[in-house]
Structure formats: C-alpha cells, structure tokens
Amino acid sequence: MWLVIALLAFAGIRAILWPPQQHHTEPKTDAHTQAQHDDVPEAAAQQVASRFARSYLTWSKDDPQAREKELKRDLPKGSDTKTGWNGEGTQLVAQTIPGEVSQTRPHQARVLVDVRVSATTGAGKKARTVSSWRALEVPVAESGGRVLVTGQPALVGLEQPAHWNGAPDPEADTDLTASTRETVTDFLKAWAAGTQDQTTAPGATIAPLGSGITLHALDNWAVHTGSGSHRTGTATVRWEIADAQLQQTYRITLAQVSANNASRWQVWQVTSQ
Structure with a gap:
C-alpha cells in the first residue's frame, strides 16, 4: 500500500515539474478553399475592368491628356498611360458590359468586357460615325487590398449566335x-x-x-x-x-x-x- 502511495505521489510531482508537451496541429486547408482565397474578387474585378475598358477605348486627338488621366486611376504607379494608342483619331464609348472573370494565377485574373464604341472618320461633310460592339479582355490583379489593371488589354472575338430550338406552339382553344x-x-x-x-x-x-x-x-x-x-x-x-x-x-x-x-x-x- 505504501508503495502504491509513493508511485502516485511521484507521478503527481512529475506532472507538475515536467508537464507533457502539447502537440498543435495546423488546420488543414483543402485546395478548393485555398483557390477561392487566392481568387480576385469578381465584383471588384468587373467594376475596374469595365471602367478601364471605357477609358482605354475612348480617345480624341484633340485632348490626348484626358485619356491618360482616366487610365492612370486603374494602373499601377509608373505605368505607361498611353497604353498603345498613337494619339490619332476620335472614338467614344457609349456602354460597357462586364462579363466572365477567368482566374489565371493566385490573385490574378482576366475579365471579358463588351464595349459599345462610336468611331468618327473623315471631316466636314464627309464625316461619318459608325457604332459597333467590341470585346476586350482586361488583365487584372489584386494588390494591397484593391484591384488594378496589370497589363495591356486585348481585343478578342465576339461570341457568335447559337442555334435554339424552342418548344412547339401549344394547341389553341x-x-x-x-x-x-x-x-x-x-x-x-x-x-x-x-x-x-x-x-x-x-x-x-x-x-x-x-x-x-x-x-x-x-x-x-x-x-x-x-x-x-x-x-x-x-x-x-x-x-x-x-x-x-x-x-x-x-x-x-x-x-x-x-x-x-x-x-x-x-x-x-x-x-x-
């Protein structure tokens, strides 16, 4: 009996002086959850890409600085605000419709934007304005808590009409x-x-x-x-x-x-x- 009491006392003293180490297990994060965490926020990406597409496809040779000022808002600091335009011609954007957001890398994506443009050619009595739809793909990234345009946008093809066979007309009373x-x-x-x-x-x-x-x-x-x-x-x-x-x-x-x-x-x- 005294031996049992001695063993219990020793075990209690050992637990106080040398407590067992606690093993902490890091919570596991599955690949899908991590990918969602790394995605560029879709609403913010569409908003920035739509605004940038309007500025990017709007230009006037009479006021080139206006375009540069608008583009500067959504580009990283120190970026080229001319972004490929040679400073000629006149074009206005009437409407932009943001579409699919394709996540490309962690915190990077591409946004497809449909843009309605009106371009004027010629001068005087020969001046002619033509309106048409363009499709623009805009690369964006999330940095410092906001979304920026990180590269040259590119004009891409417009989606073509698809076939549709609806239900036949019902019989009439x-x-x-x-x-x-x-x-x-x-x-x-x-x-x-x-x-x-x-x-x-x-x-x-x-x-x-x-x-x-x-x-x-x-x-x-x-x-x-x-x-x-x-x-x-x-x-x-x-x-x-x-x-x-x-x-x-x-x-x-x-x-x-x-x-x-x-x-x-x-x-x-x-x-x-």
Whole structure:
C-alpha cells in the first residue's frame, strides 16, 4: 500500500515539474478553399475592368491628356498611360458590359468586357460615325487590398449566335380564343393608357407601360387548350412608340370572374413569352 502511495505521489510531482508537451496541429486547408482565397474578387474585378475598358477605348486627338488621366486611376504607379494608342483619331464609348472573370494565377485574373464604341472618320461633310460592339479582355490583379489593371488589354472575338430550338406552339382553344379576343384588346388599350386596373381581374396587379405608347393592333391571340378558372394564351401585339411600330409577344393569363350568376374572363397576369 505504501508503495502504491509513493508511485502516485511521484507521478503527481512529475506532472507538475515536467508537464507533457502539447502537440498543435495546423488546420488543414483543402485546395478548393485555398483557390477561392487566392481568387480576385469578381465584383471588384468587373467594376475596374469595365471602367478601364471605357477609358482605354475612348480617345480624341484633340485632348490626348484626358485619356491618360482616366487610365492612370486603374494602373499601377509608373505605368505607361498611353497604353498603345498613337494619339490619332476620335472614338467614344457609349456602354460597357462586364462579363466572365477567368482566374489565371493566385490573385490574378482576366475579365471579358463588351464595349459599345462610336468611331468618327473623315471631316466636314464627309464625316461619318459608325457604332459597333467590341470585346476586350482586361488583365487584372489584386494588390494591397484593391484591384488594378496589370497589363495591356486585348481585343478578342465576339461570341457568335447559337442555334435554339424552342418548344412547339401549344394547341389553341378556338372557342375561348374567339370569345376573349375583345377582352384582351380592351385590356391592351387600357394598359397603354395607364387605366389597366379597370379591365383586370379583382386582385390582379399589373404596372402601367408608361407614357408615349398606344396600341396599334392585336395581331394574334390564341388561348392554349386546358381547363380551370385560369387560362393562359399568347398575344402578338403591335405598339406605336416614337413614331414607329414595335411588334412584341406576350403570355397573358386570364381569370374567370363570377358575379350575379354570370361569369366573364378578365386579365390576371402579363409576362414576356
């Protein structure tokens, strides 16, 4: 018994004088998490690349310093603010649309920006302005808590149209189509006039189109086959706007409203096709 007591006492003293070493294990970081940490923030990259693309593709031989001043904002200190332009010509940027951000290396990326430019050629009566879309790829990097443009942007090819095979048109309910055509026409007239609440079903909320639009014609209206108190149809409409006619297609949902032992169809919802 005394031997056991002595061993326990020795163990306690040893734990006090020579405590066991604590082994600290560094938390493991998987490759995906580390890659996300190294990515250039997408929103900031798009903002900087879009602003830089506007400045980069805007120039005027009459005021070359204006372009240099704008470019300087997003370039590293000491960079060439002429960035390849020879100082001739005139071009303006009307719009920029930032697109895909491709992460290339840790804290570096490329941003694709669509740019609408207007270039003027010639002078006097021979002056001609042509507008077109350009695609610009802008290299960016994250440094010191902000995103900078780190190299020469490059014009690249624009994406080409792709094939699309939509769903076939649904069959039409000829009887309901005929009986509701006037209802839809009246709604469209009121919608353009801003008085659509008078022709919609109770509880429906449809915002007005705005001023300067009138109905020219309801070119086509077809209610899809089906059943129930809500039915959907397709309407092809021609609006008069800015001294022109603009044809558009809508999906219009009708609701069956009953009152005083009678029922009628009224517009419930309008969306694009």
